Amino acid sequence: MSVTTLPTLALARRQPSWLVRLFDYKPFLIVMCLAPAIGLLAVFLTYPLGLGIWLAFTDTTIGRKGDFVGFENFQYLLTDPLWWNAVFYSVVYTGIATFGKFALGFWLALLLNNHFPFKSLLRAIILMPWIVPTVLSALAFWWIYDPQFSIISYLLVDVLHWRTTNIDFLGSPWPARFSLIAANIWRGIPFVAISLLAGLQTISPSLYEAAMLDGATAWQRFRYITFPMMMPILAIVMTFSIIFTFTDFQLVYAITRGGPGNSTHLLATLAFQRGIAGGELGEGAAIAVSMIPFLVFATLFSYFGLARRKWQQGESND
Amino acid sequence: MTDTAAQPAAVATTPPDTMAWDSGLRRLMMIYLPLGCFVLILLFPFYWMTITSFKPNAELMNYKEHNPFWISSPTLAHIKHLLFNTAYPRWLWTTMLVAIGSTTLSLIASTLAAYAIERLRFRGSPYVGLGIYLAYLVPPSILFIPLATVVVQFGLFDSPLALILVYPTFLVPFCTWLLIGYFKSIPYELEECALVDGATRLQILRRITLPLAVPGLISAGIFSFTLSWNEFIYALAFIQSGANKTVPVAILTELVTGDVYQWGALMAGSLLGSLPVAIFYSLFVDYYVSSLTGAVKE
Numbered sequence: 001m002s003v004t005t006l007p008t009l010a011l012a013r014r015q016p017s018w019l020v021r022l023f024d025y026k027p028f029l030i031v032m033c034l035a036p037a038i039g040l041l042a043v044f045l046t047y048p049l050g051l052g053i054w055l056a057f058t059d060t061t062i063g064r065k066g067d068f069v070g071f072e073n074f075q076y077l078l079t080d081p082l083w084w085n086a087v088f089y090s091v092v093y094t095g096i097a098t099f100g101k102f103a104l105g106f107w108l109a110l111l112l113n114n115h116f117p118f119k120s121l122l123r124a125i126i127l128m129p130w131i132v133p134t135v136l137s138a139l140a141f142w143w144i145y146d147p148q149f150s151i152i153s154y155l156l157v158d159v160l161h162w163r164t165t166n167i168d169f170l171g172s173p174w175p176a177r178f179s180l181i182a183a184n185i186w187r188g189i190p191f192v193a194i195s196l197l198a199g200l201q202t203i204s205p206s207l208y209e210a211a212m213l214d215g216a217t218a219w220q221r222f223r224y225i226t227f228p229m230m231m232p233i234l235a236i237v238m239t240f241s242i243i244f245t246f247t248d249f250q251l252v253y254a255i256t257r258g259g260p261g262n263s264t265h266l267l268a269t270l271a272f273q274r275g276i277a278g279g280e281l282g283e284g285a286a287i288a289v290s291m292i293p294f295l296v297f298a299t300l301f302s303y304f305g306l307a308r309r310k311w312q313q314g315e316s317n318d
Numbered sequence: 319m320t321d322t323a324a325q326p327a328a329v330a331t332t333p334p335d336t337m338a339w340d341s342g343l344r345r346l347m348m349i350y351l352p353l354g355c356f357v358l359i360l361l362f363p364f365y366w367m368t369i370t371s372f373k374p375n376a377e378l379m380n381y382k383e384h385n386p387f388w389i390s391s392p393t394l395a396h397i398k399h400l401l402f403n404t405a406y407p408r409w410l411w412t413t414m415l416v417a418i419g420s421t422t423l424s425l426i427a428s429t430l431a432a433y434a435i436e437r438l439r440f441r442g443s444p445y446v447g448l449g450i451y452l453a454y455l456v457p458p459s460i461l462f463i464p465l466a467t468v469v470v471q472f473g474l475f476d477s478p479l480a481l482i483l484v485y486p487t488f489l490v491p492f493c494t495w496l497l498i499g500y501f502k503s504i505p506y507e508l509e510e511c512a513l514v515d516g517a518t519r520l521q522i523l524r525r526i527t528l529p530l531a532v533p534g535l536i537s538a539g540i541f542s543f544t545l546s547w548n549e550f551i552y553a554l555a556f557i558q559s560g561a562n563k564t565v566p567v568a569i570l571t572e573l574v575t576g577d578v579y580q581w582g583a584l585m586a587g588s589l590l591g592s593l594p595v596a597i598f599y600s601l602f603v604d605y606y607v608s609s610l611t612g613a614v615k616e
Contacts, residue, residue, distance in 0.1 A: 020518060023518065023519070023520050024518045024519055024520070026438060026440075026519070027440075029434075029438060029519050029520075030434050030438050030440050032430075033430040033431060033433055033434035033438065034430070034431055034434050034435075034446065036426065036427035036430060036431070037427040037428055037430065037431035037450065037490050037494060038431070038446075040423075040424075040427055040483070040486045040487065040490060041450070041453050041486075041487060041490060041491075043468075044465065044468070044483060044484050044486070044487045045453055045456060045461065045487040046453075047468065048461050048464040048465045048468055049456060049460070049461060049464070051464040051467065051468065052460060052461065052463060052464035055463065055464055055467070060467075104356075107352070108353075108356050111349055111352055111353050111356070112353075114349050116349065116350070116353075120603075122353070122357065123603075123607065124599075124600070124603040124607075125357060125360075125361065126356070126357065126360055127599070127603075127606065127607070128360065128361065128364065128596070128599075129360055129363075131544060131595055131596065131599045131606070132364070132548075132592040132595060132596065133547060133548040133550070133565070133566045133591060133592060133595065134548060134550065134566075135548075135550050135566040135567075135569070135570055136367075136565075136566060136569065136587075136588035136591050136592050137363055137364075137367075137588070137592075139367075139569065139570070139584055139585070139588045140363040140364070140366055140367040140585065140588060141363060143366070143367075143370065143581050143584070143585060144363065144366060146581075149378070149379065149381065149581075151366060151386060154381050154386055158381065186359070186360070186363070189356075189360065190360065194607060243455060243457060244457060247457035247458075247459035247460065248459075249458075249459050249550070249551050250550045250551065250566075253550075253554075253570075254570055267459075268459035268551075271459070271463065272462070272551070272554075272555070275463040276462070276463065276466065276555050281463055281466075281467065284463045285463045285464060288459065288460045288461075288462075288463055289460070291459065291460060292460065295455070295456075295457070295460075298455075299452070299455050
């Protein structure tokens with residue numbers, strides 16, 4: 001048998017077409033494999049990123065090619081109270097929402113780390129806010145925050161009798177700001193909880209057993225085992241969360257569009273309003289570029305979080 | 319003798335404080351009660367969305383005579399209005415097309431890229447991987463203004479094709495990282511065997527690596543589908559004509575009209591727009607969870 005099969009195999013191997021051989025040539029294959037991904041990213045990510053930075057230094061408007069104007073756009077932004085307002089609210093929004101998401105998300109992860117019936121079903125249900133399109137759940141929040149028919153107002157006024165008037169959620173600056181933050185926290189909890197739950201499940205139970213033998217209390221076990229072991233994954237998830245909360249757009253655009261009185265503009269919504277809706281591409285790009293220093297800071301934070309994790313697990317950096 | 323026999327029994331019946339922690343009421347207060355609150359709050363907006371879409375307008379605007387938490391006479395009027403008086407079916411179709419197109423494109427691109435980075439190891443492959451990872455950290459909010467001018471330059475403004483080409487910018491980095499993780503878990507020896515047997519690299523990818531990476535491909539696929547279904551800012555900036563809009567954008571810009579909002583129709587639109595991803599999600603929950611945690615971990 002082997003005698004008869006060998007020649008045919010050899011025949012098949014002796015005459016592969018030049019195309020097959022080309023695709024088996026490793027450098028060529030590497031280039032071909034990387035080309036689609038790198039090409040797409042270069043044309044639609046790297047190039048626009050550079051173009052955006054260039055646009056920020058020009059006075060381009062929709063339909064007119066702009067000229068280089070140096071730092072004029074940025075100088076203007078520094079004197080613009082609306083920009084300062086957006087920076088202020090972006091920082092407040094990111095700060096409070098991140099804190100809320102992580103406090104509640106960590107708590108939820110700890111709860112889910114216990115044993116109880118229907119655990120996987122519950123885990124599946126909890127991810128729902130994160131799966132559903134943000135704009136669509138934001139619309140539901142808009143309806144929940146309705147000045148006249150808000151269900152929260154109904155509960156507080158007509159059912160519980162805690163208040164006598166409806167809450168004006170979106171009509172004045174600070175309530176509107178906090179309403180948006182609440183919606184953002186609602187949307188962010190599942191992602192944080194499920195990511196942290198994955199981290200919790202990697203902590204070896206033997207650590208807790210050892211601590212319990214030494215007489216550690218529940219709080220001590222959390223403080224000296226859970227928290228330090230979770231630090232690396234917390235750092236990564238938090239970096240992602242901070243980046244995408246700081247540059248959030250959908251929620252604010254869907255619920256308030258920056259109102260009332262421009263008090264809830266984030267940098268992204270302000271950039272959209274000036275750049276696309278207002279047509280001042282140069283100025284909009286400058287607002288978008290002004291987010292970059294913050295994101296670079298967050299990325300460095302992520303990188304060091306990642307490095308620390310490898311070091312903790314006793315792996316070498318590859 | 320009696321002493322030694324009694325001791326284990328005593329340990330079993332009067333356990334340390336861990337068992338007290340697990341005991342009835344305390345467990346209820348510390349675990350089930352907060353969990354219940356979480357589930358209630360996380361799901362309430364969906365309940366409210368659903369119940370609003372089936373309520374007749376009279377009930378929607380009158381809390382005094384109707385209990386707002388329930389429907390006394392459910393109606394399909396809002397959904398009928400949506401399906402027959404608006405371009406909603408068209409928007410759904412466009413969204414589906416864009417989601418499937420961009421998912422396919424990014425799956426192909428990222429499978430090849432992940433294979434090259436993880437399996438065809440070459441000098442600098444970790445840096446290419448890092449570069450793609452960094453691309454994931456560039457948020458769309460920074461890119462949409464220059465991308466709008468790029469899209470206009472390419473003559474793709476107001477075309478769903480623009481979205482199919484642009485969405486891979488955030489899908490490819492994610493999928494590539496997910497698939498690198500999956501390829502890592504496939505034993506390299508399998509490929510070596512195939513190489514020794516005279517298979518070409520492409521045959522190895524097609525016959526050995528890809529079939530073993532199917533769970534990873536499914537994870538990456540459904541995740542990309544969801545992300546492109548949910549995308550908002552690019553669709554808002556690049557599409558102008560009502561007929562070509564995707565569902566999230568169309569509901570916000572076409573259905574919100576005037577000062578009196580038609581909450582019934584808005585919520586029905588949100589419900590219908592969420593259903594495809596929700597169904598998709600319920601079919602592949604485990605893949606979602608693994609891809610979510612996998613992408614964060616590596």
